[in-house]
Amino acid sequence: MxxxxxxxxxxxxxxxxxxxxxxxxxxxxxxxxxxxxxxLANVALDLIGQTRMWLGLAGEVEGKGRSADDLAFLRDARAxxxxxxVEQPNGDFGQxxxxxxxxxxxxxxxxxxxxxxxxxxxxEIAEKSVKEAAYHLDRSTDxxxxxxxxxxxxxxxxxxxLDGLWSYTGELYAADATDEAIVVAGLSDIExxxxxxxxxxxxxxxxxxxxxxxxxxxxxxxxxxxxxxPLLADMQILQRSHPGAQW
Amino acid sequence: xxxxxxxxxxxxxxxxxxxxRHVGSLHAPDxxxxxxxxxxxxxxxxxxxxxxxxxxxxxxxxxxxxKGPLFEPSNSxxxxxxxxxxxxxxxxxx
Numbered sequence: 329m330x331x332x333x334x335x336x337x338x339x340x341x342x343x344x345x346x347x348x349x350x351x352x353x354x355x356x357x358x359x360x361x362x363x364x365x366x367x368l369a370n371v372a373l374d375l376i377g378q379t380r381m382w383l384g385l386a387g388e389v390e391g392k393g394r395s396a397d398d399l400a401f402l403r404d405a406r407a408x409x410x411x412x413x414v415e416q417p418n419g420d421f422g423q424x425x426x427x428x429x430x431x432x433x434x435x436x437x438x439x440x441x442x443x444x445x446x447x448x449x450x451x452e453i454a455e456k457s458v459k460e461a462a463y464h465l466d467r468s469t470d471x472x473x474x475x476x477x478x479x480x481x482x483x484x485x486x487x488x489x490l491d492g493l494w495s496y497t498g499e500l501y502a503a504d505a506t507d508e509a510i511v512v513a514g515l516s517d518i519e520x521x522x523x524x525x526x527x528x529x530x531x532x533x534x535x536x537x538x539x540x541x542x543x544x545x546x547x548x549x550x551x552x553x554x555x556x557x558p559l560l561a562d563m564q565i566l567q568r569s570h571p572g573a574q575w
Numbered sequence: 576x577x578x579x580x581x582x583x584x585x586x587x588x589x590x591x592x593x594x595x596r597h598v599g600s601l602h603a604p605d606x607x608x609x610x611x612x613x614x615x616x617x618x619x620x621x622x623x624x625x626x627x628x629x630x631x632x633x634x635x636x637x638x639x640x641x642k643g644p645l646f647e648p649s650n651s652x653x654x655x656x657x658x659x660x661x662x663x664x665x666x667x668x669x
Contacts, residue, residue, distance in 0.1 A: 361580075362616075363601050363602060363612040366615050366619075367612065367616075370615050370619060467611060470608070470611070
């Protein structure tokens with residue numbers, strides 16, 4: 329394992345934002361209505377902005393001169409540390425929103441907690457990102473409730489999305505040695521906050537959390553599902569085929 | 576029944592102390608989502624500190640064809656403009 333847990337941790341935070349941001353940005357020009365199209369693009373851009381900070385920190389801690397761009401565009405799937413949830417395909421609009429909600433419900437309390445981290449660099453990035461995450465969570469919660477408790481069609485799609493994605497949520501809050509090395513009060517409370525918040529929202533949305541308790545994991549250790557490869561190929565092709573290309 | 580969401584008119588206040596200005600319109604199923612959409616569509620470049628939305632159908636407008644009778648009579652009445660007064664600097668923006 330790598331020596332510095334801050335490097336690993338910053339990669340996890342950054343890769344979550346990068347992979348989700350890249351996925352969400354694929355909706356640009358394709359969302360069901362113009363207003364949602366712009367909203368999704370805003371969310372994607374917020375996440376890419378946060379990626380710059382996290383991967384910038386990772387490169388700095390690593391000390392080998394790799395920039396945020398190098399880390400984003402020149403690593404293979406095996407070196408990515410994002411959770412499996414964020415690499416799941418966009419699917420339909422309902423699936424994209426459900427993935428976003430399941431992420432936001434973790435991301436916001438996580439950033440709020442990290443704002444109190446002893447490592448001042450982590451605390452500063454969290455502080456800068458937490459307002460964006462608060463809006464993302466408000467927005468995705470609102471849409472989950474509207475669509476879950478909406479028409480038969482929308483309810484059906486949201487329930488199908490929840491059934492498909494729920495088993496990827498355990499990895500978000502399951503702490504390992506890397507997470508535990510980040511000294512911050514309250515990190516262990518995130519699981520409970522997450523479960524409370526999601527179950528309250530799903531009640532309101534008339535959606536049912538699946539009974540099965542099995543949870544996938546592996547992303548944090550670089551073991552990914554098949555969806556990540558094509559996403560990275562799409563994202564990295566320019567830098568791979570024209571190394572060092574600039575605007 | 577139409578499947579289209581109703582149209583909302585969006586008003587943004589740019590700075591403290593300034594009035595809300597009409598910036599455009601958008602579609603949304605209700606007022607709450609109209610505010611969210613307005614935030615995403617019209618304040619991306621840090622334009623606003625406050626948003627108002629109103630259903631376009633709730634706004635009553637003057638008829639374009641009535642432009643002549645409504646507005647032209649005031650053209651020739653320059654004495655109604657308060658441009659003949661000196662405003663003291665201390666008054667500030669009016």
